[in-house]
Amino acid sequence: MKTFKMGGVHPEENKISTNAAIEQMPLPKQVAVLMNQHLGAPATPIIAKGDKVKVGQLIAEAQAFMCANIHSPVSGTVNKIDVCKDIVGLPKTAIYIDVEGDEWMETIDRTPDIKRECTLEPKEIVAKLKEMGIVGLGGATFPAHIKYSVPEGKKAEYLIINAAECEPYLTSDHRAMMEHAEEICIGISLLRKALGVPNAYIGIESNKPEPIRVMTETAKKFEGIIVEPLVVKYPQGAEKQLINSITGRKVPSGKLPIDVGCVVSNIGTTFAVYEAIQKNKPLIENILTVTGKKLPSQHNYQCRIGITYNDIIRHALGELPATTGKVISGGTMMGKAISNLDAPTTKGASSVLVMDEAESRRRPESNCIRCGKCINACPMGLEPYLFSALVKNNRIEEAQAHNILDCIECGCCFFSCPANKPLTDEIRLGKNKVRAMMAAKK
Amino acid sequence: MNLLKISGSPHVHSDESTKKIMWRVNLALVPMLLTGIAYFGLNALLISIVSVACCCLFQWLIEKFILKVPSTVCDGSAIVTGLLLAFNVPATADMIWLVAIGALVAIGVGKMTFGGLGKNPFNPALVGRVFLLISFPVQMTTWPSVGKWFPMTTDTVSGPTPLGILKEGGNIDLPTLTEMFLGHMGGSLGEVSAIAILIGAIYLLWRKVISWHIPVAFIGTAFVFSGILWLVDPTAFVDPVTTILTGGIMLGACFMATDMVTSPMAKSGQLIFGVGCGLLTIIIRNWGAYPEGVSFAILLMNAVTPLINRWCKPTRFAC
Numbered sequence: 166m167k168t169f170k171m172g173g174v175h176p177e178e179n180k181i182s183t184n185a186a187i188e189q190m191p192l193p194k195q196v197a198v199l200m201n202q203h204l205g206a207p208a209t210p211i212i213a214k215g216d217k218v219k220v221g222q223l224i225a226e227a228q229a230f231m232c233a234n235i236h237s238p239v240s241g242t243v244n245k246i247d248v249c250k251d252i253v254g255l256p257k258t259a260i261y262i263d264v265e266g267d268e269w270m271e272t273i274d275r276t277p278d279i280k281r282e283c284t285l286e287p288k289e290i291v292a293k294l295k296e297m298g299i300v301g302l303g304g305a306t307f308p309a310h311i312k313y314s315v316p317e318g319k320k321a322e323y324l325i326i327n328a329a330e331c332e333p334y335l336t337s338d339h340r341a342m343m344e345h346a347e348e349i350c351i352g353i354s355l356l357r358k359a360l361g362v363p364n365a366y367i368g369i370e371s372n373k374p375e376p377i378r379v380m381t382e383t384a385k386k387f388e389g390i391i392v393e394p395l396v397v398k399y400p401q402g403a404e405k406q407l408i409n410s411i412t413g414r415k416v417p418s419g420k421l422p423i424d425v426g427c428v429v430s431n432i433g434t435t436f437a438v439y440e441a442i443q444k445n446k447p448l449i450e451n452i453l454t455v456t457g458k459k460l461p462s463q464h465n466y467q468c469r470i471g472i473t474y475n476d477i478i479r480h481a482l483g484e485l486p487a488t489t490g491k492v493i494s495g496g497t498m499m500g501k502a503i504s505n506l507d508a509p510t511t512k513g514a515s516s517v518l519v520m521d522e523a524e525s526r527r528r529p530e531s532n533c534i535r536c537g538k539c540i541n542a543c544p545m546g547l548e549p550y551l552f553s554a555l556v557k558n559n560r561i562e563e564a565q566a567h568n569i570l571d572c573i574e575c576g577c578c579f580f581s582c583p584a585n586k587p588l589t590d591e592i593r594l595g596k597n598k599v600r601a602m603m604a605a606k607k
Numbered sequence: 608m609n610l611l612k613i614s615g616s617p618h619v620h621s622d623e624s625t626k627k628i629m630w631r632v633n634l635a636l637v638p639m640l641l642t643g644i645a646y647f648g649l650n651a652l653l654i655s656i657v658s659v660a661c662c663c664l665f666q667w668l669i670e671k672f673i674l675k676v677p678s679t680v681c682d683g684s685a686i687v688t689g690l691l692l693a694f695n696v697p698a699t700a701d702m703i704w705l706v707a708i709g710a711l712v713a714i715g716v717g718k719m720t721f722g723g724l725g726k727n728p729f730n731p732a733l734v735g736r737v738f739l740l741i742s743f744p745v746q747m748t749t750w751p752s753v754g755k756w757f758p759m760t761t762d763t764v765s766g767p768t769p770l771g772i773l774k775e776g777g778n779i780d781l782p783t784l785t786e787m788f789l790g791h792m793g794g795s796l797g798e799v800s801a802i803a804i805l806i807g808a809i810y811l812l813w814r815k816v817i818s819w820h821i822p823v824a825f826i827g828t829a830f831v832f833s834g835i836l837w838l839v840d841p842t843a844f845v846d847p848v849t850t851i852l853t854g855g856i857m858l859g860a861c862f863m864a865t866d867m868v869t870s871p872m873a874k875s876g877q878l879i880f881g882v883g884c885g886l887l888t889i890i891i892r893n894w895g896a897y898p899e900g901v902s903f904a905i906l907l908m909n910a911v912t913p914l915i916n917r918w919c920k921p922t923r924f925a926c
Binding site for chain 2 (some may be wrong): 171174176177253333405409415416417418489490491492493495497498499500501502503504506520524525526527528531532533534535536537538540543544545546547548550568571574576579580581582583584585587589590593
């Protein structure tokens with residue numbers, strides 16, 4: 166079985182919501198659609214207060230290069246375009262839409278039939294990805310049309326589909342594979358065509374035997390789709406590690422996957438690609454896991470983008486358990502702790518993870534005993550303990566010289582530190598300081 | 608509803624803790640304590656108890672009255688230092704009180720002066736041991752004789768160590784290899800039994816407290832270097848098997864050189880560290896004033912550890 170060679174840890178998997186089938190989340194009374202839910206510049210609103218919109222109607226346009234279109238996830242009236250605090254409380258621009266009925270754009274094919282044939286040329290596929298506002302759903306929300314426009318002089322050789330789902334707790338990819346295997350394979354075929362590569366590889370961690378079986382069987386019906394079971398090791402789903410696991414190639418520091426001939430997409434993205442290309446459905450929904458060890462029930466929901474976390478919690482759980490300590494968007498290793506439950510979900514959201522009071526506390530920090538566990542755990546071969554000391558002493562240039570920017574913030578160092586030193590926090594701070602220093606030098 | 612907690616990721620932590628690591632080391636030292644008691648009797652037990660108790664007491668006193676910080680005695684590191692110090696002295700009646708001075712130097716000078724666990728540049732137990740060796744050379748080189756098993760009476764007859772015999776130029780009355788392996792020979796309390804040390808070391812390797820790099824490099828270098836010398840002149844130099852089974856090489860390589868705080872962090876650095884320890888040990892043994900050089904070798908390599916750390920970097924991804 167394939168895996169990456171360097172570093173990695175094995176956190177408790179806690180995939181307790183694997184058996185919960187995907188349910189439809191009811192429509193909320195109001196949604197707030199953030200203008201920057203993707204990597205890059207915010208989209209520009211093209212509707213005004215009082216306008217009537219339909220589900221799937223373009224409401225904000227990508228005007229910058231690194232940007233993505235945004236469509237209305239609901240039908241109704243635009244209430245306002247205003248500042249909206251995101252999950253960590255940062256002010257962002259959002260279009261607020263009051264929900265009225267559920268009227269979809271006529272162009273969207275809402276029939277359950279699976280459509281395999283596609284006559285579009287590669288360039289047209291990419292153009293449609295842009296039109297439909299598709300972004301990577303693995304976390305970075307990188308606009309798909311940019312990823313699939315291979316720059317001149319570079320050649321894609323591998324299409325890699327990330328279904329490792331190495332983050333603890335998350336099961337949305339697992340469920341998507343179980344319930345939409347065929348659609349996913351069609352989506353992968355479309356992306357393969359867009360890139361012109363012979364084979365697509367789906368990397369799945371071996372702790373998901375059912376999805377591996379289902380995907381392997383479905384892939385037989387398609388050309389050039391290969392399922393690769395991977396060793397259960399975090400961060401198996403990190404882009405550079407996954408490329409290393411599947412192809413043996415290594416993306417050098419500061420380079421992109423395409424520099425070694427690879428393009429990586431999340432399995433969730435491939436489902437969105439299928440819907441966008443074959444069904445004309447823009448990216449207006451995603452699958453969210455609602456989970457937590459102490460919760461009475463576990464769920465996977467298909468939600469309209471822009472629903473607030475409070476709305477999801479209210480529907481799924483009634484209210485948060487009294488002993489709730491932390492609510493996380495994402496998994497336990499890289500997810501963000503939510504400080505504002507009134508914030509809306511975005512395209513990249515993957516879960517609502519409720520942690521108990523006792524699980525939410527950090528243990529007290531003690532002296533570094535120079536055990537080197539952080540070095541052994543680091544999948545990028547860095548020295549987290551050194552960054553911690555350098556950043557604390559504001560020796561930012563040295564931190565840069567030791568390649569602090571190579572850090573992928575996977576959290577393995579902090580996870581494995583016996584002294585409980587918040588290494589990942591300090592490295593994050595250091596990376597920001599390095600970037601600020603570089604910007605000041607320019 | 609309660610306020611939500613927020614923090615940066617990751618939101619989970621492995622079960623690893625400093626305390627667990629230290630208690631695993633303590634557990635790994637138990638076989639040596641048992642063989643020490645088996646060969647040297649009550650004195651061995653008393654020395655160990657006094658050493659551990661003094662190390663804990665001094666650390667507690669220093670933290671409470673001088674540094675005025677919460678006590679860290681519970682993390683078990685003072686016990687590690689106490690046991691290792693006890694294992695590095697001869698199991699004679701004199702040592703029962705001398706080891707208390709060693710404990711004061713080990714904890715007070717070797718460890719707490721620098722800020723406690725994690726900040727000390729030198730292995731505290733070895734600092735204490737070398738202080739005793741230099742200050743009390745007679746007591747520190749008077750070895751109890753080993754004749755019978757479980758000697759429960761205080762034995763005052765002193766016997767030589769194999770290294771002492773060899774240093775004096777004698778080649779007679781050396782213990783057999785089996786005796787060396789089991790530890791039935793003269794020497795410090797915890798260093799005599801290679802088998803007990805190996806049991807402890809294998810446990811630590813299994814629990815990933817230590818890695819193989821330092822012990823293998825240390826013992827391997829000592830073996831190869833002494834082997835070359837022995838091949839050149841078998842009458843003047845000790846054969847390599849005797850070299851690694853006598854004195855403190857096994858204990859030093861598996862338990863003292865592998866001290867995380869004072870050894871390099873990258874694997875390549877650990878190999879250099881081990882090789883350096885091995886070379887220095889053999890050089891001191893053959894051409895130094897003392898019959899044994901493990902303590903000095905490790906302390907000297909501790910001194911260059913920051914340099915090794917600066918030089919030896921882990922292999923970066925895609926480099």
